[in-house]
Amino acid sequence: MSVHKTTDPLLEEIQGPTPRQILRGRVMGHAGLLFGLGVVFLLVIIAILAPVLAPHDPYVQDLANRMVKPVFMGGTWEHPLGTDHLGRDYLSRLIYGARVSLLIGAVAALISGVIGTAMGVAAGYFGGKVDAVVTFLINVRLAMPVVLVALAVVAILGGSLEVVIGVLGLLLWDRFAVVMRASTLQVRRREYVHAAQAIGASTPRVILSEIMPNIANNLIVIVTLEMAHAILLEAALSFLGLGVQPPTPSWGLMVSEGKNMMLFEPWLVLIPGIVLFVLVLAINLMGDGLRDVTAPENRS
């Protein structure tokens, strides 16, 4: 076989690992990314299978069995994580809460992603007046205090899943716009973009098939970061009583409901907080990891 081991550089390049193999190697060697992907995947499965996995109905109250302790604090396996102040099974509420967090995070990130990407790519591609207007709008948006505006609008329109998703989706587009604008500026002067323009490709075609694929990796990173941001904000709004309304099982709401019994039953606050922390941590690690493996030169 030594016959093939020539010093021909071309042949060496052919025999080297393919880009896909390189990427796979990087993914498998990145502990943070693997942890993030694993946890997010697990929680998505749990959220989808909630009706199968939850031992009890998350809405059914059992006032005779209020604040039963979790099994590791001397409770029974009937309620592995105990029950809340209305006797509802805590594990079941936690499992259904994953649906609320993931749904809000994903849809809010999607809405703000569409708005922010459209603005950012337009600003970067067209430049000039379009850029000036978009940059101005980003400045205005950044000047508005997110929590305050979100709370006020949710209070006015009434707290429901749809309103919270809509408000967060309309508020969190700033980072998409900033990053997509900068990324588009970087690619738009590349030769392949000029080439596409020279052969007469229409503007939408240039943007969709030349620009977008080359800034997609940055987009995915921002999607994950904003998803984590939206999940934390929903939890904060619900904690303040102006987000998702009871009896919906939201982790932020569970912390808020457990707060009054916090001194005697601290696990009521600890458990939903830890789950929230782990989910947001996993999404962030996934985003950081994706940035590292797709564009290692952008690592900070």
Next chain:
Amino acid sequence: MLPFILKRLGLALLVAFTVSFISFSLLFLAGDPAVALAGETASGEDIEALRRLYGFDRPMLVQYGEWLWQALQGDFGESYYFKLPVATLIGDRLSVTMTLGVCGITFALLTAVPLGVVAAIRPNSIIDRFALFVSVAGQAMPSFWFGLILIVVFGIQLGWLPPSGASTWRHFIMPTIVLGYYAMPAIMRLTRAGMLEVLNSDYIRTARAKGASEGRVLFKHALRNAIIPVVSLAAVQMGFMLGGSIVVESVFALHGAGYLAWESIARNDLPTVQALILIFSMFYIIFTFLADVLNAWLDPRMRSS
């Protein structure tokens, strides 16, 4: 330098003007404020009378113009709930929030900058990994939950610190940590990245070649240049933190402007909410303006962009 300042000031004013319009428009999103004011038992005539009294029957732009004109003179109208001038109400509460904001950003800078510098001097060391862990955890920590945990541990179990209120400086310790930790990860990461970049640059090699001591190289040459972007980030974070104080103040029952915002939102007290959104935005606009000017002064290259 002067053209830069004027241009930047013009932009700041335009942003402020737009934000004022948006925060005023919130009132109209709420539907008819007269109905909300009058309460559920009011008759149609009562509502009509209130509408005339407050001038809600006039076109929106007229009302906006009047509101803006009075706001510029420091008059934000009267609170629906407290029946006091909004300006007095906010003025009383703002000092708590400002104290919290200043303490929070100081805490964030005092922990993030040294950690970022050490992490950059010894990349991939245990300290670097610790710094990374602290910042990743900080970004994922729900601040209301972190606050509650601190209250249970240090306020109740150990009894070291008062769990809520704002009467002494000790009441500010836990809120400062919670709010500061929120701003810390971004500052730490930027300090680390800036130091890493600067430490690999030619002038650092020159300074070392000249025989400058390591301390002199790090602090006189490297940190000075790496800290410039941190200054503007700290200003931006300070603006965000004032907005974030709403969560922290309600957890610790600190009666500042953030707590007032939560109270007035829950009570449909729109004049107060409008004024608070405008004031928090103004702080952000002023901080970022000052940061940009400071940056341009420290680094003349910034003036052209």
